[in-house]
Amino acid sequence: MKYSVLIFISLLFAFKAEAQNNTNKYEAGFNLNVNIPSQKNNMLYLGYYWKGTTYARDSVQLSAEGKARLSLSEEPAAGQYFIFIKPDFRIDLLIDKGENDIQLFINEKDFTKSTVTGSNNTKLLWTYLNNIQKRDIERSKLEKQLEDSSITTQKRKNLGVEIQKLDENTQAYIQKTIKDNKGNWFGVFLKGMESVTLPYKQPKDGKEFQENREYGKRHFFDNVDLTDPRLWSTNYMGSYIDTYIQHWVDQVPDSLADAASRLVAKTKGNEFCFKEMLSKLTNESLKSLRMGDENIWARLAEDYIFDKNLVWIDSAQNSELRRQYELIKNNRIGMKAHNLTLQTLEGETINTNDIDAAYLLLYFYNTDCGHCQTATPELHDKIYTKYKDKGLKVVTINLNNNKEEWTRFVQSKDISDWINCADPEYKSRYWTYYDTSGVPAVFVLNKNKTIIAKKVDEQNLEKLFDFYINNNGIN
Numbered sequence: 001m002k003y004s005v006l007i008f009i010s011l012l013f014a015f016k017a018e019a020q021n022n023t024n025k026y027e028a029g030f031n032l033n034v035n036i037p038s039q040k041n042n043m044l045y046l047g048y049y050w051k052g053t054t055y056a057r058d059s060v061q062l063s064a065e066g067k068a069r070l071s072l073s074e075e076p077a078a079g080q081y082f083i084f085i086k087p088d089f090r091i092d093l094l095i096d097k098g099e100n101d102i103q104l105f106i107n108e109k110d111f112t113k114s115t116v117t118g119s120n121n122t123k124l125l126w127t128y129l130n131n132i133q134k135r136d137i138e139r140s141k142l143e144k145q146l147e148d149s150s151i152t153t154q155k156r157k158n159l160g161v162e163i164q165k166l167d168e169n170t171q172a173y174i175q176k177t178i179k180d181n182k183g184n185w186f187g188v189f190l191k192g193m194e195s196v197t198l199p200y201k202q203p204k205d206g207k208e209f210q211e212n213r214e215y216g217k218r219h220f221f222d223n224v225d226l227t228d229p230r231l232w233s234t235n236y237m238g239s240y241i242d243t244y245i246q247h248w249v250d251q252v253p254d255s256l257a258d259a260a261s262r263l264v265a266k267t268k269g270n271e272f273c274f275k276e277m278l279s280k281l282t283n284e285s286l287k288s289l290r291m292g293d294e295n296i297w298a299r300l301a302e303d304y305i306f307d308k309n310l311v312w313i314d315s316a317q318n319s320e321l322r323r324q325y326e327l328i329k330n331n332r333i334g335m336k337a338h339n340l341t342l343q344t345l346e347g348e349t350i351n352t353n354d355i356d357a358a359y360l361l362l363y364f365y366n367t368d369c370g371h372c373q374t375a376t377p378e379l380h381d382k383i384y385t386k387y388k389d390k391g392l393k394v395v396t397i398n399l400n401n402n403k404e405e406w407t408r409f410v411q412s413k414d415i416s417d418w419i420n421c422a423d424p425e426y427k428s429r430y431w432t433y434y435d436t437s438g439v440p441a442v443f444v445l446n447k448n449k450t451i452i453a454k455k456v457d458e459q460n461l462e463k464l465f466d467f468y469i470n471n472n473g474i475n
Contacts (some may be wrong), residue, residue: 030072030100034083038108040066045084048076051280052238057081075100078185079233094121096185096230124186128177135170139163185230192224192231192240213248220244227269232276241280253292254334257299260285264304275312278304286324291456292333301325327435337362337449338433342397342421345410350395350421353449358391359465360449363418364434364441367400367409372440376413378458379442384418387465391447397430398422399439 034044039062046057060070062085081093083104091106102118112130116123142163146156174194181187196219203209224231224240231237241263249259260281267273278300285296301321305313313321330338339353340362352362363379365372384394396415398406401424410420423430430436434443435455444453444464453464 029075031102032070032083033068033103034062034070034106035065035067035104036062036085036106036108037066038106039085039089040064042085044068044070046070047082047084047090049080049082049233049235051232054082056084077233078230080189080235081233092125093119094125094186094189095119096121121184121186121189124181124184125189128186128190131173132170135166135173139166142166188225188228188230189234192234193236194223196220196222217248220248221263221266226263226266226277227273229270229272229276232273238280241277245281252334253295253332256293257295260296261299261303264300275310291453291460294328295332295334297321298325298328298332327437330433331435331443331451331454333451333454335451337443337445337451339449340397340423340428340430340433342395342423342428345407345420345422350419352395355393355395355419356447357393358447359387359393359468360445361392361394362434362443362445363394363396364399364430364436364439364443365396366439367398367402367405369439373413375440375458376409376415379440379461380413380415380418382458383461383465386462387469390465390469392465394418396420399436 032046036044041062041064043059043061045059047054048057049055057076058070058072060068062068075097076095078096079094081095082090083093084090089108093102095102096119099119099121102116102122105115107113111126114126116126142159145151146159151159174190178187178191178194181190196216198212199215200208200212203212221244224237244263245256245259249256264274264278264281267277282297282300282305285293285300304310305318305321306325337353339351341349341351344350352360361384363376365376379394384392394415396418398409398420399422400406401422403424406420406422410416435441438455442454442456442461443451444456444461446452446468452468453461456464
């Protein structure tokens with residue numbers, strides 16, 4: 001088990017931006033004096049972490065002795081930083097408010113001889129990592145002995161006991177370090193990296209596994225203060241949120257939306273954290289191509305954006321979000337489908353929610369839509385033909401009310417075995433309840449007329465029906 005999350009020397013980092021050399025700015029809000037004899041004449045970068053990416057804050061060239069002074073006009077925000085020298089030299093720093101005059105001496109051959117003044121949080125971090133590194137080395141030696149196939153059974157057992165004891169001691173050391181540093185940035189940072197302890201270390205059955213999962217859902221962020229803005233400038237905050245959303249929350253649109261809203265609620269004690277959490281979850285779900293992720297941003301807009309007068313969302317952004325929201329507010333996955341009263345090609349009146357079907361596919365199209373010309377027969381021949389005996393029925397809604405063109409379309413595409421409908425007097429106001437801004441538009445309902453899929457192509461429709469049918473119709 002490795003405990004060392006941060007490392008001293010890392011692989012090449014890609015920077016998003018590089019700042020100019022500021023060697024001569026001595027009157028500044030932040031000064032970093034470095035002495036790295038092994039890196040003389042090289043360019044040194046002060047980097048920081050932000051939203052899963054590394055950036056260069058500033059740069060300075062080391063002298064022939066490996067010394068330099070990097071100065072900034074303003075004190076940087078508290079967070080996790082690092083110094084980087086191409087191609088593969090990196091050392092992490094923890095900087096809190098007020099730690100604005102830092103001196104580093106780095107012995108690359110023996111890091112335990114390196115020193116730092118002016119940043120107690122960095123000093124604590126380096127001491128911690130040195131201790132963890134020693135424990136990792138000791139553990140690796142024990143693991144190496146286990147690779148020897150000639151050792152006795154008793155020896156192998158003893159080595160296992162030693163490794164377990166070492167792991168327990170290491171964990172105890174971590175917990176003591178967190179406790180001893182409860183009031184400083186290093187302690188907050190270190191605690192944030194610790195996963196919560198689940199009730200069962202090795203669940204022996206499904207019940208214990210499920211209890212672990214439910215506990216993890218409720219307590220995933222117990223060690224993370226979501227109102228501490230410093231955590232947003234670390235190398236783990238973004239991925240921590242992603243891990244929770246992607247692996248701990250049930251991958252059901254409404255469950256994801258609920259979880260996202262709860263996360264934002266946890267940050268409301270700090271305006272900066274509230275803004276960052278809301279922005280991250282909203283923007284990522286807006287960009288997502290995964291079906292159902294629109295439930296996330298729609299829920300967040302309802303709970304935290306619309307009519308809330310957030311100063312960092314301008315009127316144009318708010319209007320565009322509202323426009324997109326209006327298209328999907330009544331047809332999100334998990335919602336009960338709105339009933340449409342329509343006229344069939346034969347002149348009969350039907351109500352879509354009265355149709356008895358294991359799966360009902362609503363297909364909005366336009367007779368003069370080029371894509372509809374090709375997609376319609378493919379949907380009929382490859383999807384409907386395959387699943388009609390499994391309970392699939394299709395209702396088409398023609399948006400072009402020219403009956404002659406409509407009749408020709410139905411005949412030419414050989415879809416007379418579908419329920420072909422239109423709304424010639426626009427009484428159903430279908431555009432209010434279904435997003436028909438682009439056609440063809442597909443909505444799949446289950447037997448209870450709940451929307452289970454939307455705007456899905458032929459290939460994914462096949463996967464969808466196979467999944468539901470193979471799972472005994474669970475929907």
